[in-house]
Amino acid sequence: MNWEAFWLTVRLASLVSVVLLVIGIPIAYWIASSRWRWKFLVEAAVALPIVLPPTVLGFYVLVALGSRSPLGRWWESLTGHTLAFTFEGLVIGSLLYSLPFAVQPFAAAFGAVDPRLLRASASLGQSPVQTFRRVVIPLSTAGLVTGFTLSFAHTLGEFGVVLMVGGNIPGVTRTVSIDIYDRVQDAQYASANQTALVLLVISFVLLAIVYGVNRRAGMVGPWR
Amino acid sequence: MEVRTAPALAVPQTSSELEVRIRKRFPHPEGTFHLHVHFRALAGFTILFGASGAGKTTVLDCIAGLTDPDQGRIALGGEQLYDSDGKRNVPAWKRHIGYVLQDLALFPHLTAEENVAYGLRQFGAAERRARSREMLEAFRIDRLRERRPAQISGGERQRVALARTLVTEPRALLLDEPLAALDRPTRSSIVEDLRRWNQRYRIPILFVTHSVEEVFALGEEVIVLEAGKIVAQGQPRDVIDAPRLETVAQLAGFENIFDATVLAGHEDRGTMTCRIGTASLDLETPMIRAEAGSQVRIGIRAGDIMLATESPRGLSARNILPGAIQKLESRAGMISAFVNCSGAEFEVHLTLAAREALSLSSGKNVWVVIKTHSCHLLRQ
Structure with missing residues (x-):
């Protein structure tokens, strides 16, 4: 069991899911409430990482982070090194990669809040921001937990994007899934199995949380 | 010839008069719907009476600020809330107009007491509690304090919805068929509670209904809406008892x-x-x-x-x-x-x-x- 790779992965997944919670909520709220006619294009773009091969996503992220792109140059002038093959670059790639896994459950939860409650809240003197905080967020907790957990679990298991953007630098960009791949290449099956099993169990627990949360949300009754 | 000097001053405007003069058109399954109404509502009950689809709810939505008219002016106690000429449109949450929606829209994640205290954010916790408890008692629902909307009956939910709105001390009150789903004894007891409350606060209350019984039970003034226009206005006895108008006849008088x-x-x-x-x-x-x-x-x-x-x-x-x-x-x-x-x-x-x-x-x-x-x- 490569603990260095394990903690690196947990650190990456935690950071990505927290950042996605922060930037995903406004994006999701916009998707849930906007009536812009071209909104579907934004929705399609957000969903892209679900269907794109990770190598395609990783390739473009790598290009965007490299010293030939404006973003890459800007970062280089700021820090003195490029984003490619760094932990920060990995975070950016993972954010894009896991974006739909956070935004879609958020948007579904926000969209499911009865608009009449928002009208009632306004007529009780509450501003849109207060209404969002006091009505929309509390009624969307299951969706928020789902999006947070799914983006965490999804980042935990990513492989292609990490390999493209981060390479395989121990302690910097070597995540658990890459570690497993390395060990299989070296025919260290026992050790690969150990790590793979840990990942399997964690992923199962996380998904169990997601389904558990949504099961309770669907059952409103006198016992609550 | 005598020059009339500012006759408007002779009639002082009461501080709580609601004046509505709005036009709105929107698509409708049977062609474009034109809403065009002009009325004043003084303190006390004014009934908006008409068939479903006559535009009653849209009028209330415009007054509450939840929908914008195309044109016109809405003023409450002399303050402009909406004015298409002056480009003025006070957002709903700044209007201080209480609106009890037809389907109540109680917050399902909050208890009855939390629902009632919802609009009292500007007060401290102690004041909030005192005011909401007082209102819960006035509406005889204090024993339901800890219950959520899903756990209480229709009539009780109605009382919670009314209490939640009234506790904010609105400057006008809009009620959209708030009693439609209730049985008769519950209905009349809620009407009594409302009456008592209004004796103290004296604000304009617009009450939408298509029940004749409610018109007579509450009405000091009734406005009959038909297809977006006001077709009759006056005392319930005068308007409802002379059903020359089809809407009135169809809805009124005939149990x-x-x-x-x-x-x-x-x-x-x-x-x-x-x-x-x-x-x-x-x-x-x-x-x-x-x-x-x-x-x-x-x-x-x-x-x-x-x-x-x-x-x-x-x-x-x-x-x-x-x-x-x-x-x-x-x-x-x-x-x-x-x-x-x-x-x-x-x-x-x-x-x-x-x-x-x-x-x-x-x-x-x-x-x-x-x-x-x-x-x-x-x-x-």
């Missing part, structure tokens, strides 16, 4: 409305025979220009029907129908009897004395007596 088929006309007598839809029951009605087999709607006032405990003879009334009393409801000094005649249910209004004299009780066999000219034919 009993039946769909019927014309069986035959009797030109010589000026009457015709109609069969009530689901029941095999024939009524003699005044003659109208209608072919046999055509559909008509018959309205009969509950107060125009007599009950007899024996088969009456020697009466001029042409409709004498045997039936059985289903139930008796008493309210405000009178009795409503519901009588089943071959599957058709008639509501009949009686005095308390009549019930005692005839010793009426549910299950008793009676005869329903209706004069031909008490059967009003309504256009469909």
Whole structure:
């Protein structure tokens, strides 16, 4: 069991899911409430990482982070090194990669809040921001937990994007899934199995949380 | 010639007058819907009365600021809330207008007490609690404090919704059929609570309904809306008791409305025979220009029907129908009897004395007596 790779992965997944919670909520709220006619294009773009091969996503992220792109140059002038093959670059790639896994459950939860409650809240003197905080967020907790957990679990298991953007630098960009791949290449099956099993169990627990949360949300009754 | 100097000053504007002058058009399954209303509502109850689709809810939405009119002006106590000329549009949450929506929209994640305290954010926790407790007691729901909306009955939810709005001390109150789903005793007891509350606060209350009973129970002023326009306005007695207007006639006055088929006309007598839809029951009605087999709607006032405990003879009334009393409801000094005649249910209004004299009780066999000219034919 490569603990260095394990903690690196947990650190990456935690950071990505927290950042996605922060930037995903406004994006999701916009998707849930906007009536812009071209909104579907934004929705399609957000969903892209679900269907794109990770190598395609990783390739473009790598290009965007490299010293030939404006973003890459800007970062280089700021820090003195490029984003490619760094932990920060990995975070950016993972954010894009896991974006739909956070935004879609958020948007579904926000969209499911009865608009009449928002009208009632306004007529009780509450501003849109207060209404969002006091009505929309509390009624969307299951969706928020789902999006947070799914983006965490999804980042935990990513492989292609990490390999493209981060390479395989121990302690910097070597995540658990890459570690497993390395060990299989070296025919260290026992050790690969150990790590793979840990990942399997964690992923199962996380998904169990997601389904558990949504099961309770669907059952409103006198016992609550 | 005398020069009139500012006559408007002669009538001081009361601080709580609501003035609405709005136009709005929006697409509708049957062509574009035009809403065009202009009215003033003083402190006290003003009823907005009309069929569904007449634009009542849209009027309330515009006043609350939840929908924008295309054009016009809305002012409350002299303050402009909306003015298309002055480009003024105060957002809903800054209008201080209480709005109890038809479907209540209680917050499902909050208890009854938290719902009531929801609009009191500007106060400290102690003040919030004191005010919401007081309101819960005034509406007799303090024992439900800890319950969530899903755990309380319809009438109780109604009280929570009213308390939640009134506790914010709104400058005007909009009620969109708040009592429609309730049984009669609950309804009248909530109406009493509202009345009591309004004696203290004296604000304009716009009350949307299509129940005549509520018009009379609450109304100091009634405004009749038909297809987006005001077609009548005044005291309930003047507007509702003279159902010249079809909307008023259709909705008002007639507790009993039946769909019927014309069986035959009797030109010589000026009457015709109609069969009530689901029941095999024939009524003699005044003659109208209608072919046999055509559909008509018959309205009969509950107060125009007599009950007899024996088969009456020697009466001029042409409709004498045997039936059985289903139930008796008493309210405000009178009795409503519901009588089943071959599957058709008639509501009949009686005095308390009549019930005692005839010793009426549910299950008793009676005869329903209706004069031909008490059967009003309504256009469909």
